[in-house]
Amino acid sequence: MIRIAGLYKKFGRNQVLSGTDLSIKNGGIYAVLGPNGSGKTTLIKCILGMVIPTSGEIEVHGKATKKNWKYRQEINYLPQIANFPGNLKVYELIAMLKDLRQKPSQEDQLISVFGLEPYLNSKLSSLSGGTRQKVNILLAFMFDSPLIILDEPTTGLDPAALISLKKLIQKEKEQGKTILITTHIMQVVEEMADTIVYLLEGKIYFKGTVGELKALTKENNFDQAIAAIATKLENV
């Protein structure tokens, strides 16, 4: 469970989050949506403790995240940009993370799902963008944690890998895990998300199911409903 209250974050003069309140219950898929620069990644990085909020409170599983690091044991994170130390080989990176986490992992199965066997011995710097993203996904799903945070997991994936990813997310959901996901591919959201959180200019504009969103915006098409949300809500 995540509870966020009155979260503010400023980068220099740029106010990214302005009083965000959000609570996420255990279990289910939450899609965090919003236009570019609306603060999705900043919100996620605040939860992870990578960005230090200007003010506000965040609790993960009932524990404040401030000056705490142990709560991250319960979180798997997929970063938006797959930056890895280039001089490591894929299997070395996997081994290193296993060593750091000290948790049971299921990398073998994931390696075969995404067809990464031929790349295990290559250096990370020599991988293509899509392959790197697959490694990124592998690292995020390797460990068994109750909370999974995915920042743009779909970028650069081929259709087959996208289907595998969706299956993977569904499987994790069935195990009762909480999955927080940001993406710009609306089809994925419509198919999978239980709850939509719409972020605009650092505030939560909307939180509810796909059905509720469609009803509110009076649009049948999900893409248009999302596009309409900002304007509609301003008129309300």
Add this chain to the structure above:
Amino acid sequence: MRSRWSYVYFLFYLTLGFVLLFLNNDVTKAVITLMNVIIVLVPLIGTIFGVMYFYNSKEFTELLLALPIRRSSIFSGQYLGVAGSLTLSLVMGLGIPFILYGLFKSDAIWDFTLLLVVGAFLTLIFTALSFNIALSNENRIKGFGYAVLLWLFFAVIYDGLFLLSLIIFEEYPLDSYSLLATMLNPIDLSRTLILLKLDISALMGYTGAVFKSFFGTKSGLFISISMLTLWTLIPLFLLIRKADKKDF
């Protein structure tokens, strides 16, 4: 640290040690020549390596930050990795040729040990300073520029300013002032410490005598070493504090 460069650095000192011993044919003389090299080169290498490593491992740092690891452990670990391997290269690279040459039989063993201790301190200090610079500057070019400037300041500019101040205020008693000014620059401090240990202070006239009476004694040595320790710990402390507040 998986770095080819620390091996290169090690080989460099190894060669330097052998060549100096071969040319000088005397341990004490080789120590003096080495001092001149170490005093200037060690801070430079520490600074450049520190900045380079920090920027190169940025991705790695970001990866680690999302894992259940304390921030201070991430950064102090990286610092110890760089500073440790540099120190090891220095100590082993110089130690091996001198030991082979028969260091243990010569009287210069304490001078040589002091030289290595000072070299290790300079590595620790300048790596910590460069990490601070790299952490505060997102822009790599700027970070590199500041780092080189820092080295230039302590290795060259500081001495110039110091001399200038001595000339301007030459009518005043400057003993304690120059002592203090020496303490505030780790490079100067190291140089003075070694020079006085080597007993060439007679060449330095009256100030040399004052310095000798301070640095030459046990308490002087103790104070100097504590000063070097402070120079290491303060940047390290600042580094950890800054890292705790930074956004990634």
